[in-house]
Amino acid sequence: MKVPFLDLKAQLAPIKEEVKAAINEVIDNTAFAGGPFVERFEKEFAAFCGSKYAVGVGNGTDAIWLALLALGVGEADEVITAPSTFIATAEAISFAGADPVFIDIDPDTCNMDPVKLECAITPRTRAIIPVHLFGQPADMDPILAIAKKHNIPVLEDACQAHGSLYKGKKAGTMGIAGCFSFYPGKNLGAFGEAGAVVTDDEELAQKIKVLRDHGQPQKYHHDVIGWNGRMDGIQGAVLSVKLKYLDKWNEARRSNAKKYDRLLAGVSQVRLPVEKDYARHVYHLYALRDPKRNALMTFLGEKGVATGIHYPVPLHMTKAYEYLNLKPGSFPVAERAASEFVSLPMFPELTDDQISYVAACVKEFHLK
Ligand SMILES: *Cc1c(COP(=O)(O)O)cnc(C)c1O
Numbered sequence: 388m389k390v391p392f393l394d395l396k397a398q399l400a401p402i403k404e405e406v407k408a409a410i411n412e413v414i415d416n417t418a419f420a421g422g423p424f425v426e427r428f429e430k431e432f433a434a435f436c437g438s439k440y441a442v443g444v445g446n447g448t449d450a451i452w453l454a455l456l457a458l459g460v461g462e463a464d465e466v467i468t469a470p471s472t473f474i475a476t477a478e479a480i481s482f483a484g485a486d487p488v489f490i491d492i493d494p495d496t497c498n499m500d501p502v503k504l505e506c507a508i509t510p511r512t513r514a515i516i517p518v519h520l521f522g523q524p525a526d527m528d529p530i531l532a533i534a535k536k537h538n539i540p541v542l543e544d545a546c547q548a549h550g551s552l553y554k555g556k557k558a559g560t561m562g563i564a565g566c567f568s569f570y571p572g573k574n575l576g577a578f579g580e581a582g583a584v585v586t587d588d589e590e591l592a593q594k595i596k597v598l599r600d601h602g603q604p605q606k607y608h609h610d611v612i613g614w615n616g617r618m619d620g621i622q623g624a625v626l627s628v629k630l631k632y633l634d635k636w637n638e639a640r641r642s643n644a645k646k647y648d649r650l651l652a653g654v655s656q657v658r659l660p661v662e663k664d665y666a667r668h669v670y671h672l673y674a675l676r677d678p679k680r681n682a683l684m685t686f687l688g689e690k691g692v693a694t695g696i697h698y699p700v701p702l703h704m705t706k707a708y709e710y711l712n713l714k715p716g717s718f719p720v721a722e723r724a725a726s727e728f729v730s731l732p733m734f735p736e737l738t739d740d741q742i743s744y745v746a747a748c749v750k751e752f753h754l755k
Contacts (some may be wrong), residue, residue: 388398390740392693393572397736402628406578409624418620421600423624429583433629435550436557437566438585440592443618444599444654447546447568447579450582451479453616454542454564455514457594458483464513468544469499471721472518475568476544477702485513489703491718495661497521497674501529508537509605515541517556521639521697522671523662524576527553534562542566544545546582550637552667559585569626574640574671575633581622611639639735640670645729645743647673651686651744657752658727673699673748676727686727686752695730704731738747 399406406478413424417497425443432463433441444450460466464485468476469492477487486675490503499517515534516523522523527541534541541562545551547568548558559565564586569577584594602613648659658676662668674697677683715722 388741388744389691390693390706390737392695392730392732393734394736395571395576396744398734402632406625406628409619409628410578413620413624413659415662416620420619421617422620422623424620424627425618426626428623428630432567432583433585435630435633436560437561437584438557438565439587440589441583441585442595442599443590443623444582444584444595444616445618446473447566447570447573447582448479449599449614449616450546450566450568451476451542451544452482452583453514453595453598453614454566454584454586454591455479455483456598457591458514458540458542458563460620462512466514467504467507468515468516469518469721470703470718471697471698471724472520472544472702473546474696474705474707475546476516476518477708479540480516487702487708489701489711489713489718489721491720492724493526493696494724496522496523496525496663497724499524501526501533501633503509504530504533505537506510510532512537512539516544517541517562518544518546519551520549520668520681521660521674522551523660523666524548524551524553524558524561526663526665527556528665531561532747542641546570546573546730547671549668550633551669554665557747560587563588564591569622574637574669575626575629577620577622577629577650578625579619581618583618609676632680635679636735637669639737640733641668643733643735643737644668644670644673646739646742649676650743650751651675654750654753657739659748670699670733673733674728674730675693677729678727680727680729683749683752687745687748690748690751692748696728697730698728699725701725
């Protein structure tokens with residue numbers, strides 16, 4: 388049996404006509420860059436999150452970068468984040484002119500370990516970015532408490548966590564702002580690139596709106612040096628259609644994850660993802676940990692099961708961040724996790740047969 392890692396065609400099939408009609412409406416209105424379809428999606432996504440404002444931007448990396456700029460982060464500043472994330476989190480910090488400061492992760496959740504946070508704070512720290520990795524929120528209460536004590540804003544990287552909850556609160560709404568990506572493979576994916584920042588802070592929302600549009604609060608009134616970071620009209624229209632299905636899709640991901648959990652519970656060689664009591668995990672990824680990861684991936688590949696590694700190199704060990712001079716051994720939990728991660732196929736439309744087959748192959752590898 389062939390099991391793909393992700394099946395966007397299966398997601399699209401039942402809503403294709405609805406999405407095509409939405410795209411045709413944008414074409415009929417020639418509202419391609421920003422405009423009414425983006426504004427409508429911004430209102431809907433803010434309502435979904437329970438935030439006052441959502442600002443649509445070009446992608447998730449722009450969302451983090453523009454939010455940092457709007458917070459005033461720049462040259463000679465430090466921003467604390469985790470090394471176990473997609474590089475975009477750190478790139479946004481770097482492109483704001485600041486240096487990323489990494490802290491190790493919690494071995495259960497692979498999210499920022501709040502215990503490591505306080506001693507990483509310096510007089511240069513200007514923001515803290517917890518990443519809600521794989522779709523499970525970081526442990527926000529201790530992070531927010533430490534941040535508050537030091538008067539440092541918390542910006543959430545919720546690019547993998549659309550609709551996930553921490554103690555009943557939506558990911559992206561607990562810090563000063565939350566950043567989302569609508570890259571096609573995310574839980575809520577556009578038909579191209581898109582992202583958004585959600586916040587309750589009117590001034591911050593306004594700053595991001597100005598920054599994403601060449602620094603102009605009104606046409607040709609360039610008050611600050613901004614950028615072109617607008618969302619496309621077509622993406623706004625597509626996302627409005629798909630947002631209606633997000634809760635259903637997240638439920639399906641959760642149910643698929645529980646099936647994997649049950650089927651793999653007896654395989655002592657693999658460490659399964661942990662859903663914390665405080666969390667509603669939305670399983671953007673179902674990431675196992677297995678010391679024999681490379682051999683397992685080869686075996687699964689031969690059986691027709693596609694897998695991925697998220698992420699193979701912790702950011703402090705990438706060539707890009709060599710300049711930070713953080714040697715191997717700096718973040719042992721993150722380094723070990725990176726050597727063991729293997730993500731199994733995960734998408735809402737996975738069938739029971741596919742899940743059973745994948746789990747049986749994992750078992751076969753370890754019992755053979
Ligand atoms: C996808 C992702 C981003 C970047 O989003 P893009 O839309 O690809 O720019 C940032 N952080 C995390 C954790 C992500 O998964």
